[in-house]
Amino acid sequence: MTKKQREEIGLKYNSRCAYCGDELQHGWHIDHIEPIIRNWTKGTCQKPENDIVENYNPACPSCNIQKNNFTVEQFRAKIKQFINSLNLYSNQYKIAKKYGLVIETEIEVKFHFELLEK
Numbered sequence: 001m002t003k004k005q006r007e008e009i010g011l012k013y014n015s016r017c018a019y020c021g022d023e024l025q026h027g028w029h030i031d032h033i034e035p036i037i038r039n040w041t042k043g044t045c046q047k048p049e050n051d052i053v054e055n056y057n058p059a060c061p062s063c064n065i066q067k068n069n070f071t072v073e074q075f076r077a078k079i080k081q082f083i084n085s086l087n088l089y090s091n092q093y094k095i096a097k098k099y100g101l102v103i104e105t106e107i108e109v110k111f112h113f114e115l116l117e118k
């Protein structure tokens with residue numbers, strides 16, 4: 001990939017992460033919207049046909065690492081599950097919730113690129 005191609009991908013959503021909408025920082029990642037499912041040890045991927053420019057989204061490292069080999073819908077479901085994990089495993093979260101510092105909602109997870117499409 002050329003520097004110019006990377007710059008164009010970065011500008012796809014006005015230099016913001018396609019998912020959370022944070023401004024892209026140095027070292028931002030290129031996400032495959034439809035995953036290519038890498039096998040890092042073998043250096044191969046299951047879906048090389050998805051490694052095309054049209055399938056690239058700019059993403060902050062945090063979103064890209066969490067999305068991993070997931071589709072957009074799988075990623076959305078994973079984020080919704082974070083609340084369950086916090087309630088199960090984080091005493092700090094549970095205490096913050098008890099004291100009203102955290103309020104859970106049933107809002108749907110919407111990605112930055114979806115909000116821009118509206």
Ligand SMILES: [Zn+2]
Nearest residue numbers: 017020060063
């Ligand atoms: Zn992000």
